[in-house]
Amino acid sequence: xxxxxxxxxxxxxxxxxxxxxxxxxxxxxxxxxxxxxxxxxxxxxxxxxxxxxxxxxxxxxxxxxxxxxxxxxxxxxxxxxxxxxxxxxxxxxxxxxxxxxxxxxxxxxxxxxxxxxxxxxxxxxxxxxxxxxxxxxxxxxxxxxxxxxxxxxxxxxxxxxxxxxxxxxxxxxxxxxxxxxxxxxxxxxxxxxxxxxxxxxxxxxxxxxxxxxxxxxxxxxxxxxxxxxxxxxxxxxxxxxxxxxxxxxxxxxxxxxxxxxxxxxxxxxxxxxxxxxxxxxxxxxxxxxxxxxxxxxxxxxxxxxxxxxxxxxxxxxxxxxxxxxxxxxxxxxxxxxxxxxxxxxxxxxxxxxxxxxxxxxxxxxxxxxxxxxxxxxxxxxxxxxxxxxxxxxxxxxxxxxxxxxxxxxxxxxxxxxxxxxxxxxxxxxxxxxxxxxxxxxxxxxxxxxxxxxxxxxxxxxxxxxxxxxxxxxxxxxxxxxxxxxxxxxxxxxxxxxxxxxxxxxxxxxxxxxxxxxxxxxxxxxxxxxxxxxxxxxxxxxxxxxxxxxxxxxxxxxxxxxxxxxxxxxxxxxxxxxxxxxxxxxxxxxxxxxxxxxxxxxxxxxxxxxxxxxxxxxxxxxxxxxxxxxxxxxxxx
Numbered sequence: 001x002x003x004x005x006x007x008x009x010x011x012x013x014x015x016x017x018x019x020x021x022x023x024x025x026x027x028x029x030x031x032x033x034x035x036x037x038x039x040x041x042x043x044x045x046x047x048x049x050x051x052x053x054x055x056x057x058x059x060x061x062x063x064x065x066x067x068x069x070x071x072x073x074x075x076x077x078x079x080x081x082x083x084x085x086x087x088x089x090x091x092x093x094x095x096x097x098x099x100x101x102x103x104x105x106x107x108x109x110x111x112x113x114x115x116x117x118x119x120x121x122x123x124x125x126x127x128x129x130x131x132x133x134x135x136x137x138x139x140x141x142x143x144x145x146x147x148x149x150x151x152x153x154x155x156x157x158x159x160x161x162x163x164x165x166x167x168x169x170x171x172x173x174x175x176x177x178x179x180x181x182x183x184x185x186x187x188x189x190x191x192x193x194x195x196x197x198x199x200x201x202x203x204x205x206x207x208x209x210x211x212x213x214x215x216x217x218x219x220x221x222x223x224x225x226x227x228x229x230x231x232x233x234x235x236x237x238x239x240x241x242x243x244x245x246x247x248x249x250x251x252x253x254x255x256x257x258x259x260x261x262x263x264x265x266x267x268x269x270x271x272x273x274x275x276x277x278x279x280x281x282x283x284x285x286x287x288x289x290x291x292x293x294x295x296x297x298x299x300x301x302x303x304x305x306x307x308x309x310x311x312x313x314x315x316x317x318x319x320x321x322x323x324x325x326x327x328x329x330x331x332x333x334x335x336x337x338x339x340x341x342x343x344x345x346x347x348x349x350x351x352x353x354x355x356x357x358x359x360x361x362x363x364x365x366x367x368x369x370x371x372x373x374x375x376x377x378x379x380x381x382x383x384x385x386x387x388x389x390x391x392x393x394x395x396x397x398x399x400x401x402x403x404x405x406x407x408x409x410x411x412x413x414x415x416x417x418x419x420x421x422x423x424x425x426x427x428x429x430x431x432x433x434x435x436x437x438x439x440x441x442x443x444x445x446x447x448x449x450x451x452x453x454x455x456x457x458x459x460x461x462x463x464x465x466x467x468x469x470x471x472x473x474x475x476x477x478x479x480x481x482x483x484x485x486x487x488x489x490x491x492x493x494x495x496x497x498x499x500x501x502x503x504x505x506x507x508x509x510x511x512x513x514x515x516x517x518x519x520x521x522x523x524x525x526x527x528x529x530x531x532x533x534x535x536x537x538x539x540x541x542x543x544x545x546x547x548x549x550x551x552x553x554x555x556x557x558x559x560x561x562x563x564x565x566x567x568x569x570x571x572x573x574x575x576x577x578x579x580x581x582x583x584x585x586x587x588x589x590x591x592x593x594x595x596x597x598x599x600x601x602x603x604x605x606x607x608x609x610x611x612x613x614x615x616x617x618x619x620x621x622x623x624x625x626x627x628x629x630x631x632x633x634x635x636x
Contacts, residue, residue, distance in 0.1 A: 020099060020128035020151035027178055030125045035180050040188050042126045046074045046170050049123055051196055051275055053078030054203045055328065059167070064193060065208040070173060070182045071132075077167040080139035083157060092157040094137060094146055098127045099153065123170065127151045129179075130172040138165045150175060186216055194220050198232075199275050199326055201225025213553070226258040226324040233322045237262040239376075240369060246358040252330050253347070255354050257288065259323035261373060264456065265380075266517065267318040272326040273334075273342045282335070282342030284327045287351030293317050295360055300374045312377050319380035327351065383459050406471040410435045410445040421493035422446055422475065423531070423587070426507050430574035434497065437579035437587055444491065446475055451507050455514050469514060480518040486525055494522065495594065497531035497586065499573040512597065523597055530595040533574055533586045539567040548585050550593065 023030050031038040031045075043064065053059035059078035066072055082093035089096050101124055127133045128151040137144040143161040147154045174182045186209045197205045197220035209216040222228040230243040243260040271278045271285040278285070296317045300306035327347060335343040363370035405411065408431070412420050422444040425431045431447025438445060453466040463469055473480060478489040496511045498504035508530065515523055522528060534548035536555050540562060549555040559566065574582065586592055 020101070020124060023101070023125045023128035024150065024178070027129055031129070034178055036185065036188070039174055039179050039181060039184065040192075042129065042172065042174060043072050043074070043184070043189060044192060045126050046072075046123055046172070047193070047196070048275070050074060050076035050078060050168070051200060051203075054200050055275070060202065061204045061206070063206045063208065064189065065210055066184050066186065066189070066214075067171070068211050070176075071171055072184060073169065073171040075167065075169045077165065080137040080166055080168050081135070083137055083139055083142075083144050092146075094135060094144065094157050095153055097122075098124055098133070098135060098146075098148060099151060100124060124151075126170075126172055129175055131175045131177075133170065133172040135171075136169040138163045138167050138169075186214065190218065195277070196220075196275060198222050198226055198229035198324075199272055226256060226326055229324050230258045230260045230322050233268060234260050234262050237264070238322075239263065239320070239372070244359060244362055246354065248354045248358075250350070253350060254328040255284075255351055256326045256328075257323065257351075257355060259321060261320050261376065262322060264320050265459065266456065267315075267321045269318070269321065269323045269325065271342075272324070273332050273347075274328050275326075276332075276334070276340075278334075278340050278342050280335075280341035283345055283348040284342050284351045285325055287348040287353075288323070288325045288355055289314050289318070290348075291352040291355040292359070295356065295363060296374050296377050299363055299370055300378070303371065303374070305371070305374050305378060312374075312381055313384075316377045316381040316384060320376065325351070386459070386461055406446065406475060408447050408471070409475055410438075410440075412442050412444045413440055414442050417490050418492050420444065420491045421495055422491040423495045423497045424448055424472070424511060425497050425574065426450065426499065426504070427575065430497075430499070433575060433577065433579050433582055434587070437581075437583035439583075439587075443587065444475075446471065448472075448507075451503075452510050452514060454510060455517050463518075472514070473518075476519070476522075478519060478522060484519050484521050486521050486527070489522060489527060492527060493529050493594075494527055495529045495531050497533065497574065500533055500535050501572055504573075515597075526596055526598055528597040530597060531586050532593040532595060533571065533577070533582075535571060537569040537571065537581075539569075541565050541567065 027034050027038065031041045047062065047064060050059060050062045053076060054062070056078075059076050061077050063075040064072065065075075081097055084093055085091065086093055086096050089100075091099075101122070127148050130148070131150060133148045133151075135146050135148075137157075141162055141164070142159045143163040144157050145160045146157045176182055186207070190207055193205050193207050197203060201222055201224060204219060204221040206217065206219045224231075227243050227245050231238070234243075238260040239262060240260050243258045245258045246255070248255045269285065269288075271281055271288075273282065273284060293312065293314045296312050297306065300310075300312065306312070327342075329344060329347065331344075333343040335341045363373075408428075412422075414420055419442050421442060423434055423438070423446070425434050425445060425447050427450075428447055431445055434445045434447075448468050448471075452468045453463060455463050455469070476489060476491070476494065478485055478487075494515070496508050498508045498511075512523075512528070515528055532550055534550050535552075536549040538547045538549065538555070538558065539545070540547075541564065547558065549558060555568075569576075571577065574586075577585070584591060
């Protein structure tokens with residue numbers, strides 16, 4: 001021990017953080033991170049309060065606006081935060097709510113019956129992590145206003161005028177000293193806001209972007225609620241005439257389920273509790289799945305579709321299913337590392353009972369549809385058995401566990417996975433250029449031949465017959481599906497590097513679909529990236545200086561700034577660059593831009609993959625042409 005270190009640990013070493021100081025001291029403990037995810041979480045916390053007012057029946061419109069000066073404003077027409085003085089605090093309720101952790105109207109059940117705010121840290125943390133926060137409350141004919149600087153009230157709540165409207169307006173400026181970025185992403189906010197509109201039918205939510213050159217405005221309003229959610233996810237591919245829907249309300253909870261089948265091979269089920277995305281499932285989802293499997297097996301046995309005590313598995317019954325399971329309950333208990341799993345045990349039995357009764361009635365009243373669905377599950381079972389046999393055969397042939405690497409692979413010399421990365425490159429030409437331009441110590445290149453198999457529309461046995469997919473499985477070394485082990489991944493970064501055109505976008509989506517469906521943990525843990533090759537090279541006349549640009553806006557801005565003629569080359573493919581240019585612009589860690597693929601918006605990713613890889617090629621091609629920069633614009 002150094003002589004400068006204290007050898008005694010006493011009461012003097014205990015530090016008490018007052019008010020909101022703990023939030024500013026350790027922001028990650030309260031909002032998860034200080035990157036883009038944490039930044040957008042601030043918006044969700046404010047919006048959640050407005051949604052709670054809507055669930056209580058007092059609010060039917062919310063406006064979320066991204067302001068030019070790096071702020072966000074949220075306006076609702078609810079009751080407004082109470083403005084009276086809390087005697088034991090000696091302050092207005094508005095100030096207490098905004099400056100005290102765990103203060104609000106959601107803990108005793110008096111203010112709200114059902115609330116989504118209990119899972120979060122509340123608007124007080126938004127206040128703590130904002131350079132400035134302004135709150136306006138329209139209530140009882142008065143307009144009240146108060147301002148805060150990094151969580152500290154600048155003056156008491158005061159009446160600043162009269163108004164006929166009611167509700168709360170909060171405008172906050174995220175603290176640039178706290179966050180890595182304060183640049184809000186419109187599409188990230190859009191995904192959550194649209195989700196909330198689906199989950200709260202009849203609620204109108206407007207999202208506006210008022211920043212220069214980014215102006216946008218969309219209104220989300222779904223009278224059909226989660227039924228419309230299922231329709232959107234299915235994209236008119238449903239096997240039922242319309243989605244099955246059930247709503248049930250008891251004293252302490254509500255259950256809402258919408259479902260529809262399609263002819264795809266994957267299942268898409270999203271579950272929510274008090275509007276919170278329970279992405280790890282929980283008791284409500286368990287109750288739904290158990291009831292569905294029981295209904296199919298009982299019907300199959302009764303109608304002699306299943307023979308000799310044959311049983312369908314849950315996977316068989318859910319193949320091609322799109323479903324939303326949404327519950328609202330008093331005092332939800334969340335489990336799991338990310339608090340994304342509902343733990344209230346009574347919800348398992350409640351959901352199971354309601355679904356058994358209501359969907360059971362549907363099957364009795366629609367015997368033709370019921371038989372078709374059970375036969376679909378039987379075919380899924382047969383295909384699953386065949387796929388299992390194919391996988392076993394493939395494994396015996398050592399394809400999944402082969403130590404023989406593909407011949408086209410140009411591996412790196414370093415064998416420490418933490419230092420290594422692999423580029424997936426379409427075509428031998430671009431692959432050759434990448435091999436010449438790479439740093440052989442830590443960069444590997446795997447050329448792929450054209451567009452890989454669309455795994456969204458293929459059974460496992462056919463997928464494992466694809467040479468390109470077998471090459472990727474062997475090269476990555478981590479296995480697939482339930483056997484996928486990220487610890488065995490041979491490269492820390494899997495980088496998709498495709499041409500910057502429509503075909504390149506399609507190949508990129510095919511690769512992401514394969515990784516998402518077959519190696520989901522690899523995507524979840526942030527090992528998948530998108531390379532960003534430049535779209536343009538500009539050579540200035542006179543000095544012959546070369547510059548590269550990755551989008552039209554930056555190109556136009558540069559051309560205006562130099563105000564002289566220049567040669568502009570539009571890159572249609574990676575093969576148009578020589579090895580040095582590819583290294584300088586796309587592969588050099590010092591100068592390149594990589595986009596990490598993550599699952600902060602799993603529903604949107606699932607929807608995009610299903611739409612793009614579905615049965616309608618024309619719709620798919622149109623979508624790709626309209627969204628050539630899909631992965632850049634959407635946080636997949």
